[in-house]
Amino acid sequence: MPFVLGLAVVDGSLGAPALGVALAARTVGFLAVLPAAGVLADRHAPRVVVLVASAVAAGGSFALAAALGRSVVATMVAALLVGVGQGACRPAFQALVPATVAEPDRQAANAAITVAVRASVLxxxxxxxxxxxxxxxxxxVAATGVLWVVAAVAPARTTGRSARGVEPRPADAGRRADRPGFRAEFVEGLREARxxxxxxxxxxxxxxxxxxGYSVTAVALPLVSADATGSGVLLAAGATSYTTGALLGGLLLARWRPPSTGWVALGGLGTYxxxxxxxxxDPxxxxVVAAYVAVGIGIELFNVPWFTALQREVPPDRLSRVSSLDFLVSYGLAPLGLALVAPAVDVLGMxxxxxxxxxxCLVGPALAxxxxxxxxxxATTRTERGAARG
Known part of the structure; x- marks a missing residue:
């Protein structure tokens, strides 16, 4: 959607200020709904939450298509709805993997997801x-709404054919009379993460x-590209190389099971x-192409084992809440880095x-x-793993 809205600015159907408002509203909606989304996805079947969340995003997309060039307020509200739908969908979608795929195949399933995402981006x-x-x-923009409709319907058609050996979600998980309040369930998710x-x-x-690292890609790479080449060549090459590397990383992890998975994953994260x-x-x-291919491979060396480990180690009835915390912290801090990089360049130099x-980027994963x-x-021992699952 951000790319499509950028095209709307190019063809004059959306002004640059309205673009900024729409993208900001989408981000706010995404982040604001995440805590509630995690609780709801743990209370109810993940496919139900994906269906409702995707329907909200689809409605927001159709409303956004109708509002383009007509009302900044309507554009903002519609983009907010898209963000809410996307944010509500993410934790529930993560919970669909262990709900439908047996544990030995989950890394391959997560790799398939990332290959699909990277191919779409490319x-x-x-x-x-x-x-x-x-x-x-x-x-x-309306076509993105149609894609959200597909996202709403597809899980409902597939999750009935669960793989054998999957840990089932309690049948009465969403209907218990003694269920604690919303805040208590959110705090329970925080305790599970700890x-x-x-x-x-x-x-x-x-x-x-x-x-x-992400902020460098988003802010510094365009500046370096302009200084080094006088054009956007480095910017385009970096973005394409990163996505290509991530696609290769996803394909690699579809079959490879690295030893000391966590350390390999953190090493991949450190390649940023x-x-x-x-x-x-040496820009x-x-x-730059070689660097961003390596970074793309490295980020998927982290992402795929990370999601697979969450699905293995966190009990199914708490997985969405822990996943929502993951997305909330990682996506929530991204705007802060973006805001700080440009002023830091002005003060300290590029x-x-x-x-x-x-x-x-090296020290963070090394400490982890x-x-x-x-x-x-x-968990480091069988006893600790049993306590975490219990």
Whole structure:
């Protein structure tokens, strides 16, 4: 949707201020709903929450298509609804994997998800650009609503065919008369997260990398591209190389089961340091392309085992709440990093900021690797694992 709205600015159907308002509203909706989304997805069947959340996002998309170029307020409200739907969908969608896939196959399932996402990111702009030339940006926004309808319906058609050996969700999970209040259930999710030191350490490392390495990609890469080439060549090459690397990483993890999974994952997360190092020391096109391919592979070396470990270690009736905390921290801190990078460049200079971000991307995962349970993203002993599941 952000790319499609960018095309709407290009064709004049949306003003730049309205674009900023729409993207900000979408982000606010996404983050604001996450705590509630985790509780709701643990209370009810994940497919039901995905259906309702996707329906909300679809309605917001159709409303956004109708509001383009007509009302900034209507555009803001519609984008907010899209963000709410997407935010409510994420924790429930994560819970669908263990609800439908047996544990030995979950890493492959998570790898398939990331391959689908990265392929969409790689091909989506080209498809959207062609669609904008043929149909116009408003119709493209409406098309995203159609895709949300598909997202709403598809899980309901597939989750009835659960894999054998899956830990079932309690049948009366959403109807117990003695269920605690909403706030108490959210706090219970926080307590569950605290039972897994590897999760807290990994989440801290992820937040550090997002605030620094991700911000470099979003803010510093365009600036370096303009200075080094006088054009957006480095920016386009970096973005494409990153997505290509992530696609390769997902394909790799569809079959490879690395030893010491957690340490390999944290090492992959630490490869984000390569991007700011390349931009600081040698921002030539081949170097930047190689750096961002490595970063893309590394981020999926982290993502796929991370999600698989959450689905294995966290009890099914608390998984969505822990996942919502994961998304809330990682996505919530991203705007802070984006806001700080540009002022830091003005004060300290581009190279100093890039080198500082590289150090942060290395130190964060390295410290997380020292946390108990981080080697395998699991409880360190059988007793601790049994306590966590109980």
């Amino acid at each position: 091909l989506g702009p080209a498809v959207a650009g062609l669609g904008a030339a043929v149909a116009g940006s408003a119709w493209l 039972r897994h030191p590897w999760f807290l350490g990994g989440l801290g490392a992820l937040a550090t990398v997002i605030m620094t 340091a390569v991007a700011p190092l390349a931009l600081a020391l 030539r096109l081949p170097v 190279r100093a900021v890039l080198l500082g971000c590289a150090v942060a 690797a020292l946390v108990p349970g981080s080697r395998h993203f699991a």
